[in-house]
Structures are given as C-alpha cells and as structure tokens.
C-alpha cells in the first residue's frame with residue numbers, strides 16, 4: 001500500500017520559490033511512491049491546526065516554508081500522541097535549522113532529502129506552553145530580532161553590534177533573574193540569554209562549547225551578565241566578536257530543564273519570531289521528540 005504524505009507549504013514564504021517548483025516537487029514525491037495530499041497555507045496558524053486535526057491520518061508530514069511555518073508544524077506534531085515523521089523543504093530566509101539538519105537551500109536537493117534522507121530523531125524545546133525547534137532567546141537584541149528575518153542567522157554578530165551602539169547610553173536594559181537548573185539556583189542581572197539546540201546559531205560555536213548534539217536531550221544555555229562598567233561592556237563585545245567565551249561575563253551550561261523567574265515580564269523570541277512575555281519561563285527539552293529526515297552524512 002502507498003504511504004500517505006501530507007504536504008503543507010506556505011506559498012508566500014521567502015521569495016515564493018515553491019510556486020514555480022511545485023510540480024517538480026510533487027512528481028518527486030509520487031515517484032517515491034507516496035500518495036500525496038497538498039495543502040497551501042492560507043493564514044497564520046493554518047499549518048498547526050491542520051497537523052493537529054489530520055496529522056494522525058498520515059504516515060509522513062512534509063512542510064515547506066520559513067521558520068514560522070516549521071514552528072507551527074512542530075506545534076501541531078507535538079500535540080499528537082503518535083507523531084508521524086517530518087520532512088522539511090526550507091523556503092524562508094533564515095536557515096539555521098535546515099543547516100543543522102544538513103538540508104540544502106535548493107528546493108530540488110531538499111526534496112531529494114525528503115524522499116531519501118536519513119531518519120533522525122531531533123530534540124524539541126518547550127517554553128511554557130509553546131514549542132520551539134532550535135532557539136529561545138531573550139534580551140538586548142530581541143526587539144529588533146523578530147522584525148528582521150536575517151536576525152537569527154547573525155544573532156551574536158547583531159548583539160555585538162547593538163551593544164556597541166548602546167555604549168554611549170547611561171544603561172542597557174537588563175533582567176534580574178533567578179535561574180534554576182539541575183541542582184543549581186543562581187541569581188544575577190542579564191542582558192541576554194539563549195537556549196539552543198542547534199549547531200548553527202550565528203555560527204557562534206565557541207560560546208556553547210563544542211560537540212553540540214541535537215539528540216542528546218540537552219540544551220546549550222548561554223546567559224550574558226549585565227556589564228557593570230564600560231570596560232566590562234567592551235570585554236563582552238570583544239568576546240562576542242572574537243567568539244571566545246569568557247566565564248567572567250557569562251554563564252554557559254547544558255541542561256534539559258530550566259526555570260527563569262523575574263519580577264517583570266521577559267520578552268522571548270523563539271525560532272526567530274516573537275515568543276511571548278512571561279514572569280516565569282519554564283523550558284523543557286523533549287528528547288528525540290520528532291523524527292526528521294536529514295541530509296546523509298559523508299562516510
């Protein structure tokens with residue numbers, strides 16, 4: 001019996017490239033013996049609702065769009081008890097997630113991975129009741145971040161740039177946070193924080209340590225302290241630019257669960273989009289929660 005595929009795509013994502021490639025993509029799916037149901041999204045939340053409602057009736061969910069669409073698919077899949085695996089054809093402008101999974105930007109090559117890539121169980125994060133694929137972040141840069149699509153790609157370069165710009169201001173806005181993880185409880189002022197499951201966040205690999213694994217049930221966490229004077233601020237900027245992490249100015253650790261508490265609301269970005277504002281932010285890693293198809297590794 002043919003396997004049933006639900007293919008959901010955002011026709012407006014990125015430069016609308018899917019529109020002209022659709023026939024080629026569908027031919028490739030059919031040649032791989034899938035019976036395909038195609039659904040172009042019509043509005044926000046369409047993709048999430050569709051997966052929640054129909055996801056269990058399919059053997060394979062494939063989506064094409066930017067980070068927003070992918071995030072909605074994740075949300076839909078996580079609500080299902082038995083989650084079908086997921087394929088992804090990136091069509092947005094930010095590609096950290098796709099590059100983590102070795103999925104190329106070209107639609108044709110990504111489509112080949114959808115039908116022939118290797119299955120890979122990937123950790124999924126949650127921030128309170130919302131899910132994310134590879135990053136949840138707060139702090140100095142966030143207001144600008146979700147207005148500019150390229151933001152996540154150059155997150156830390158951007159952060160260094162923004163900090164450089166605020167050097168002349170009397171103070172940078174910061175959050176006073178209580179951070180609980182594992183057996184640790186720390187309290188400090190932070191200008192920025194990120195919780196990631198990705199080996200491609202701004203290419204800033206040194207910050208969260210080497211050997212990032214996407215299926216180990218752990219996040220890489222980096223929290224940057226509020227600099228007490230211009231010299232400290234300059235040191236932070238330097239460490240962001242040179243990508244050498246300095247423990248005097250930042251906490252970095254790995255964990256599967258953390259709780260951040262603040263007496264004012266902390267505004268988050270998740271997967272590059274606005275992710276809500278909370279006084280209490282609880283983050284969990286759901287180990288190997290969704291199986292994706294990724295590019296095969298060179299032997």
Ligand SMILES: Nc1ncnc2c1ncn2[C@@H]1O[C@H](COP(=O)(O)OP(=O)(O)OP(=O)(O)O)[C@@H](O)[C@H]1O
Pocket residue numbers: 010011012013014015041042043044045046064065066067068069070072091092093094149272
């Ligand atoms: N037909 C549609 N009309 C308007 N908005 C849509 C439609 N389909 C999906 N959306 C919403 O648009 C938002 C952005 O979509 P998506 O992330 O796929 O593309 P993008 O913004 O071009 O990509 P990126 O964020 O990676 O640059 C998502 O929240 C999605 O739910």
